[in-house]
Amino acid sequence: AQKITQTQPGMFVQEKEAVTLDCTYDTSDQSYGLFWYKQPSSGEMIFLIYQGSYDEQNATEGRYSLNFQKARKSANLVISASQLGDSAMYFCAMREETGANSKLTFGKGITLSVRP
Amino acid sequence: NAGVTQTPKFRILKIGQSMTLQCAQDMNHNYMYWYRQDPGMGLKLIYYSVGAGITDKGEVPNGYNVSRSTTEDFPLRLELAAPSQTSVYFCASSNRPGGAGYTFGSGTRLTVV
Numbered sequence: 154a155q156k157i158t159q160t161q162p163g164m165f166v167q168e169k170e171a172v173t174l175d176c177t178y179d180t181s182d183q184s185y186g187l188f189w190y191k192q193p194s195s196g197e198m199i200f201l202i203y204q205g206s207y208d209e210q211n212a213t214e215g216r217y218s219l220n221f222q223k224a225r226k227s228a229n230l231v232i233s234a235s236q237l238g239d240s241a242m243y244f245c246a247m248r249e250e251t252g253a254n255s256k257l258t259f260g261k262g263i264t265l266s267v268r269p
Numbered sequence: 270n271a272g273v274t275q276t277p278k279f280r281i282l283k284i285g286q287s288m289t290l291q292c293a294q295d296m297n298h299n300y301m302y303w304y305r306q307d308p309g310m311g312l313k314l315i316y317y318s319v320g321a322g323i324t325d326k327g328e329v330p331n332g333y334n335v336s337r338s339t340t341e342d343f344p345l346r347l348e349l350a351a352p353s354q355t356s357v358y359f360c361a362s363s364n365r366p367g368g369a370g371y372t373f374g375s376g377t378r379l380t381v382v
Contacts, residue, residue, distance in 0.1 A: 157311070198312075198359060198373035244311055253319040255366040256302060256327070259311035 156180065157245050157260035164265045166235045173220070174230040174263050176245030182206075186248040187228040188257065189219065193241040201243075204228060232265075240267045271295050275360050275374035282350040282381045290345040290377050292360030300363040301343040302371065303327075303335065305356040312359060318343055319366065350381045 158177045166172040178187065189201040204212045204219045212219045220229040232239055245260045276291045294301065299320045304312035304327075314327030318337040332354060334346040343362075347354060357378050361371035 159311075196357065196376050196378075198361075198371075200371065253300075253366050254325070256314055256317055257312075257371065258314075258328075259304075261309075261311045 156249075156258045157247050159245055159260035159263050161263050164263055166232075166239075166265065166267055168237060168267055168269050169234055171231060171233045172235055172265065174232070174243050174245075174265065176228045176230065176260060178226050178228060178245070178247050180226075180247065180249050182249045187219065187221070188246040188248070189217070189228075189230045190244045190246060190259075191239075191241045192244065192262070193238075198244075202230065235267045237267050237269060240265060273360055273362050273372050273374040275358075275377050277377060278375065279378045280380070282347070282379065284350060284352065284381060286350050287346070287348050288350070288379075290347070290358055290360075290379070292343045292345065292374060293341050294343075294360075294362040294372070295341065296362060296364070296372065297340060298362035298364050298372070299340065300366050301337065302361045302363075303333075303343070303345045304359045304361065305329065305354075306359060306376075307356050315345065315358075347379075352381050355379060355381045 185206045187204045191199045202214045202217045204221045216233045218231045242262045244262045246257045273294045302317045303315040306312045313329045316335040318324045324335050357376045359376050360374040363371045
């Protein structure tokens with residue numbers, strides 16, 4: 154079974170509007186972390202936001218917020234006031250385990266296109 | 270501040286050839302990782318290291334080898350290149366295991382023909 158599921162087809166949003174990118178995850182661990190990364194067309198991976206499984210409040214970083222619904226095992230990324238530079242591939246990732254062997258597992262990604 | 274440096278950026282290999290993808294970080298991070306990204310897909314972990322002298326297999330290690338003789342360097346070796354290894358390879362490092370935000374290199378685009 155996939156650990157990270159991102160099933161949306163390519164997403165489109167009008168500039169200055171908000172958009173939600175979906176992510177569901179599967180784990181039996183109690184302690185885990187959820188991450189979102191952005192990959193623009195240039196190819197680099199840019200860390201956006203992190204949510205720990207024990208964090209009671211949703212993470213926010215500037216225009217990015219993570220809608221964390223633990224019971225539903227979802228960790229959706231919300232981008233407010235979209236900008237043309239937000240056009241990119243977005244990856245959800247999960248860290249399971251604690252200790253030295255913990256590592257990130259990535260979803261397949263979602264392509265976001267921002268229309269002027 | 271260099272962060273994570275990967276070389277080369279692009280490479281074309283013939284089937285059966287060997288090469289080493291270089292990765293170096295200057296942040297004194299203990300944890301380093303190699304991922305591959307196939308077209309339109311997410312990243313899959315090849316190998317990782319939790320410190321100098323310690324390496325372990327990830328999800329897709331077949332056809333690859335790594336070494337970690339220093340904290341700074343984590344090279345990835347392809348011994349007998351196959352077309353299935355055509356991919357973009359990313360190296361990442363972290364000061365914590367699976368930490369809140371890896372630092373990624375800019376990637377190496379490898380084509381095997």
